[in-house]
Amino acid sequence: MRILSKRGDEMMILALPGEEFTKGEYMKIVDERADTQMVVQLYDSAYLDSPGIQEDLLRDELFSGSELNRLDPLEMESLGVMIKDARVLLCKIRCVIRAGKRIPESGWLPSRSSSTVSKMGVSELYEIIGSRGTRRILLGESVNGEGNSINAEDLDGRLNIITGRKEAGKSHMAKLLVSGLLDHGAKVLIFDLNGEYGGLALSREGGVSRYAKRVKVLQPGYNLRFSLRYLGKRILVDVLQNVLEVPGATMREFMRIWDYLEQSGRVTLKDLEETINHWHCNEFVRDALLSRYYSLISSDLISDNSRYVTTIEEEFASMKDGGALIVTLSGVGPLARRMIVESVLAKLIDCLEQRTLEPVFLLAEEAHLYLRHTYWEDLITRMRHFGVFSTFVTNQPDAIGPDIYRQADNIFLYNFTNEKDIEQVAQASMTDFETVKSIVRTLEPKHCLVLGKVVGDLPVVVKSVDTDFQSLGSTRLFFTSHIESTPPVETR
Amino acid sequence: MILGSSVSEVAQLSLASLSGIRGRRMVLYRNGEEQQPLMGWGSVSAAESSGGSSCVPIPTEGSVKPVSSIDSSVIVLGEVDDGFVMAGKVTVSSRREGKKYAYVFGPSIFYIGESNVAKVNELLSNRLPERFIIHDAAVATRVVRVIMERAAALDVAINMSGGILALDGSLRVSNFEPSRCSLVRIAETCERNGVVLMGVTKNTKLRPLQRLEGKLYKSTRPSFMEVSDVVRSIAPTVLGRSVLARLSSDGVPLRIDILTEEGLEGSLSSLVASDILCHGYPDTLKAAHILSIFSLGEEESAKGRLVRTEGTNVVQSFNVRRALLGKMQLGGRGGN
Numbered sequence: 096m097r098i099l100s101k102r103g104d105e106m107m108i109l110a111l112p113g114e115e116f117t118k119g120e121y122m123k124i125v126d127e128r129a130d131t132q133m134v135v136q137l138y139d140s141a142y143l144d145s146p147g148i149q150e151d152l153l154r155d156e157l158f159s160g161s162e163l164n165r166l167d168p169l170e171m172e173s174l175g176v177m178i179k180d181a182r183v184l185l186c187k188i189r190c191v192i193r194a195g196k197r198i199p200e201s202g203w204l205p206s207r208s209s210s211t212v213s214k215m216g217v218s219e220l221y222e223i224i225g226s227r228g229t230r231r232i233l234l235g236e237s238v239n240g241e242g243n244s245i246n247a248e249d250l251d252g253r254l255n256i257i258t259g260r261k262e263a264g265k266s267h268m269a270k271l272l273v274s275g276l277l278d279h280g281a282k283v284l285i286f287d288l289n290g291e292y293g294g295l296a297l298s299r300e301g302g303v304s305r306y307a308k309r310v311k312v313l314q315p316g317y318n319l320r321f322s323l324r325y326l327g328k329r330i331l332v333d334v335l336q337n338v339l340e341v342p343g344a345t346m347r348e349f350m351r352i353w354d355y356l357e358q359s360g361r362v363t364l365k366d367l368e369e370t371i372n373h374w375h376c377n378e379f380v381r382d383a384l385l386s387r388y389y390s391l392i393s394s395d396l397i398s399d400n401s402r403y404v405t406t407i408e409e410e411f412a413s414m415k416d417g418g419a420l421i422v423t424l425s426g427v428g429p430l431a432r433r434m435i436v437e438s439v440l441a442k443l444i445d446c447l448e449q450r451t452l453e454p455v456f457l458l459a460e461e462a463h464l465y466l467r468h469t470y471w472e473d474l475i476t477r478m479r480h481f482g483v484f485s486t487f488v489t490n491q492p493d494a495i496g497p498d499i500y501r502q503a504d505n506i507f508l509y510n511f512t513n514e515k516d517i518e519q520v521a522q523a524s525m526t527d528f529e530t531v532k533s534i535v536r537t538l539e540p541k542h543c544l545v546l547g548k549v550v551g552d553l554p555v556v557v558k559s560v561d562t563d564f565q566s567l568g569s570t571r572l573f574f575t576s577h578i579e580s581t582p583p584v585e586t587r
Numbered sequence: 588m589i590l591g592s593s594v595s596e597v598a599q600l601s602l603a604s605l606s607g608i609r610g611r612r613m614v615l616y617r618n619g620e621e622q623q624p625l626m627g628w629g630s631v632s633a634a635e636s637s638g639g640s641s642c643v644p645i646p647t648e649g650s651v652k653p654v655s656s657i658d659s660s661v662i663v664l665g666e667v668d669d670g671f672v673m674a675g676k677v678t679v680s681s682r683r684e685g686k687k688y689a690y691v692f693g694p695s696i697f698y699i700g701e702s703n704v705a706k707v708n709e710l711l712s713n714r715l716p717e718r719f720i721i722h723d724a725a726v727a728t729r730v731v732r733v734i735m736e737r738a739a740a741l742d743v744a745i746n747m748s749g750g751i752l753a754l755d756g757s758l759r760v761s762n763f764e765p766s767r768c769s770l771v772r773i774a775e776t777c778e779r780n781g782v783v784l785m786g787v788t789k790n791t792k793l794r795p796l797q798r799l800e801g802k803l804y805k806s807t808r809p810s811f812m813e814v815s816d817v818v819r820s821i822a823p824t825v826l827g828r829s830v831l832a833r834l835s836s837d838g839v840p841l842r843i844d845i846l847t848e849e850g851l852e853g854s855l856s857s858l859v860a861s862d863i864l865c866h867g868y869p870d871t872l873k874a875a876h877i878l879s880i881f882s883l884g885e886e887e888s889a890k891g892r893l894v895r896t897e898g899t900n901v902v903q904s905f906n907v908r909r910a911l912l913g914k915m916q917l918g919g920r921g922g923n
Contacts, residue, residue, distance in 0.1 A: 145883070145884060145887065146883040146884070146887075147882040147883025147884040147885070147886070147887070148882075148883075148884050150882045150883070150884075151882045151884045151885070154877060154878065154882070157877065158687075158689055158874070158877075158878065160687065161680075161687035161688060161689045161874070162686070162687070162688045162689070163688075163689045163690075163691070164688070164689070164690045164691070165690075165691045165692075166690070166691065166692045166693075167691075167693070167694075168693075168695060169694070169695060169696060169892055171694050171885070171888045171889060171892050174888035174891055174892055175884055175885055175888045178884050178887060178888060178891075179884065
């Protein structure tokens, strides 16, 4: 391999047929005279368009129907074939290393005549990156088959986004991250839209996994209920205002009712209903308050029975060595879902503000379905100061605004084939447009492009490792359930 | 004023010469390339004054025979201090029983310099002054081309029976004929094997023949006229009989030298029946031409082979004209 040319932040490398390359692979260009090397990443390849190639190919094609015999005593045909199949590897310059240290790429160019170009493994790459942590989380293997791990410390205090088309492997990656965090004693809160994260507790064979004791599934209305007093006035106001859209005048009456109940020591659902019914106020206000009250009741999140209520602090306290609380949202209506998420998140922040909880990793799948947009920004800009470190999982890249992408520390990008989706992600991602566009389009299932702090800002393609727990989201199919009972019928 | 009466005389000559072209038909050359008028040159009377017989229609029911056509090309790859390095290719393109075949020999690299020119000379029927070969790239190229093409033609003639062997260009005996496989020997072998040997010239340089082409354009059918006498008078070493032939009604007239025992009509009708014609030009000849020309990729391959495996030492070079006159190009030509 040889350097062919450089244009902007791109290095073109000439490669002859015979050497296999994969998009995302790293290469080093070593200039021994300067004791410096350049690290480049292959993002695309093309044929070398040397002069006359097109005429050659056209001629080959013209005579493909003839029986063509060649007498080539000097075996120059093989040289011709090499020229025809020669490739140009389009690489992005990632960094420059001088005397073993990563230095800014300040326009230094390696010698085109004497530099050597060779492949570079991720282990060598990670030595250059120099991570700040030691708690490894195995994600899978890199394109050249080496094991690929990240450090849990690089997820700590960070905002992560996992995105890609459906069935690309996003949930699998999310579960890998969660299991890795659990291995290192972290506390994780998961909003589980499809009820699939419970699989963390199950082995692939259907038995109990090693995480079984550190995973708890909280089902609203079953084992996730809070008392009205526990939630408190601030959270109730939040829910009424942001989810149930209570107007200002009604809200004022509600606050007066709450204060009254608090003074009289009767902050219960029953007393709240009774007080609303007897409260001296406009009839419309009363009706509005009652309708919101019944909405609250329908969420099944609040209970007066002290035997059936819990607190977030208690739940986390039972997981001394770390654990995951999975709030399952499957089978819950959209309005109730929003009320549950809003209440849990508000209470979580409340606890963190009061320092009654340790920092928590939050994983939210398809969060746009249950989280209002303003809350997203809040999560990112404010909550990390309290100790909520979010990971969003979505197959709709446009559901996440560009302002959020810009603040993301790590992005795990899976395959997208839709041009618009790729552009959306590429523009907002933390690396160059060409790399994202070219690599993401061709990623196979379970392969992702990892960008950000976890890879020292050097994008890496990773094939996710298989897990010993149930990690795949399942699709309920029609035909698989009928396949045994009804034989296939030939259609015309 | 430096320029005086001598130059004035030249100017007068120029002006006077121009009066001679008034009212004449003219074609303008494009980028130095010779052009032909669409329906040929001159009037019928002019053509008749140039000689040549009358037009004879080519019979449509000719016998189908195997056809093989040969073309070659040689390029100069570089120069060493005592000679030249060339690469050559020769292609035989055939059509037999409706199927197409092609045989390509090369690219082969040849060095002709002081150290081996004597050996090269030994291969030729007529010995040439050695300096003549090693000091002129065009001569060296011609020598290699004739050697390669004749070798291929002899092999085809030996292995063919009762077919047509078409060579690109005339059947003129060259000054560089190789003794072992000269054109005469090829002709003898063809005769022995019942093969019709043809030399097909796309663009004849003989002016009297160009004048006769108009006659063929007037014929609506494929036809030919024998021009052996005209050709012999200008190029006495041409073998066989020569015709100007328009092989298809949409074709251009070609000069074809034919060595045959079955007569001109029979040979030409066989060619028309045996090969596909594109604008009156045999397809096998066209294929041989396309396969024999060097593409830039092949030229680079040959140079790569020279550098990588032949132990040559490539030295820095420069273009004298470019160095002296600069890069400025005004789209003009000439001025060597």
